[in-house]
Amino acid sequence: MSGALPTVAAFTDSYLPTVNGVTYTVSSWHEEYQSRDGRMPVVYPKSSHTPGKGEHPVSSLPFPFYDGYRMALPSTPDAVRDADVVHAHTPFGLGLAGLRLARRSDTPLVATYHTPTAEYAEYVGPDALTGVVRAASERYERWFLGHADLVLCPSERTCETVRALGVDTPVEVMPNGVDTQHFRPTDPTAFLSRHDLPTDEPLVGYTGRHGYEKRLSDLLAAAEDLDVTVVFGGDGPARDDLEAEAAERDVDARFLGFLDRDELPAFYSALDAFAFPSPVETEGLVALEANACGTPVAGVDAGALSETILDGETGYHYGEGSIPGFRRAIRRTLDDCDRLAENCLARREEAGVGRAIDRLAARYRDLL
Incomplete structure (x- = not known):
């Protein structure tokens, strides 16, 4: 050697x-x-x-x-x-x-x-x-x-x-x-303006591959009765179906497409809550990236997300397959956003x- x-x-x-x-x-x-x-x-x-x-x-x-x-x-x-x-x-x-x-x-x-x-x-x-x-x-x-x-x-x-x-x-x-030098709290003002995102209501989002196994349609179903804008970053085979479902459910969903890595800290920082319904994660790296930017996560209590999300500390869990449970987890995360964000930032270096x-x-x- x-x-x-x-x-x-x-x-x-x-x-x-x-x-x-x-x-x-x-x-x-x-x-x-x-x-x-x-x-x-x-x-x-x-x-x-x-x-x-x-x-x-x-x-x-x-x-x-x-x-x-x-x-x-x-x-x-x-x-x-x-x-x-x-x-x-x-x-x-x-x-x-x-x-x-x-x-x-x-x-x-x-x-x-x-x-x-x-x-x-x-x-x-x-x-x-x-x-x-x-x-x-x-x-x-x-x-x-x-x-x-x-x-x-x-x-x-x-x-x-x-x-x-x-x-x-x-x-x-x-x-x-995660690269905590890159993923850190960032002023999202320019990002919000560039993508024409609202600043007067909560933003709930996800970024990553739009695969059917990620269960992203659950997020649209949960958001149907929430006064939020859903923001999707990334792309994949399920995107067309997700756009059609958002229109059918009359959910205010914005599909930003592929985001350059340099844009991701501003994307995470712009969100009030990161939503993660995928039960197939082996770690859920994007949840940790969101946390490193001070954004709490509402995610399914399945797969690695059961460990990655610290319930009540960096976000909230819900039971797999429960749309009402997902909706409650998002609401709790939004209501408790400030405290959860402080916890996320306190744990940055550990991840x-x-x-x-x-x-x-x-x-x-x-x-x-």
């Missing part, structure tokens, strides 16, 4: 310019690691993203079942072959390339379980095949994770999911962290990416 930190080759099937939690986690880890004079080269599917220092695109093709994603050929650039540790952020394409590199060079393989593949089975084919795809994906995940030396999960709920697969590899919680890298570097050294 050279330097104070081990050299870590990160392999991911999801990277910039795609917007999701995996992308932001890998890119923020890469940046933080480099800021400490460490090397964490990233291998990712070639796209429109212009690679910077330590970023290595490989040939890829569009993924036909999920818009915005690309499939990379499982190849390994020469620049990462000297890695002390291999870290796979996917079990597929480039995850296989990482597994192959770890085997050939006899280096430890760490795998982060970001997303249960089975949750996205509905995108791959007709309903009749969903069960088959789920079962096959779980068997494959069990095989891949079983070849790792350590499996990391961003929440305890996600660790339970991995253990339920029957994986023998050690499984540990490792929160991904920082710097804290995550401290823990991550320690585990790399332990494996070596």
Whole structure:
């Protein structure tokens, strides 16, 4: 090993310019690691993203079942072959390339379980095949994770999911962290004006991929009897249906589309409450980003959000599938906004990416 930190080759099937939690986690880890004079080269599917220092695109093709994603050929650039540790952020394409590199060079393989593949089975084919795809994906995940030396999960709920697969590899919680230097309270005046958003009524919003699995239609249903404006940032396959449903329900919903990362702190700061109905999160990174900007969260008591949202401290939970419960959680969050915002800001550094890298570097050294 050279330097104070081990050299870590990160392999991911999801990277910039795609917007999701995996992308932001890998890119923020890469940046933080480099800021400490460490090397964490990233291998990712070639796209429109212009690679910077330590970023290595490989040939890829569009993924036909999920818009915005690309499939990379499982190849390994020469620049990462000297890695002390291999870290796979996917079990597929480039995850296989990482597994192959770890085997050939006899280096430890760490795998982060970001997303249960089975949750996205509905995108791959007709309903009749969903069960088959789920079962096959779980068997494959069990095989891949079983070849790792350590499996990391961003929440305890996600660790339970991995253990339920029957994986023998050690499984540990490792929160991904957020960039608290970037995500901080920001004056939203210019943002509100640029997007023509009202300043005389509460803003309740969400940003992220508009996927059907996120249950964003629940937010429109909950907002139907609330005197609020709902603001959606991001894009995805469910957007057209969400816009049609908002019109049908006569909900004042604004769809801003893709927001540049530099706009997100102002987006979060503009909201009175962040609403998060997705039951499939492994961490719910956008909830932590909102909290880091001083915005409390009304979210479902399911998946990782049961841990990410501290009920009564950084927001409020509601029972999965309960629209009245969601509506009450939003109302409580708005009514208690000032106190909750103070709590969110007091906990900023605990959720920082710097804290995550401290823990991550320690585990790399332990494996070596």
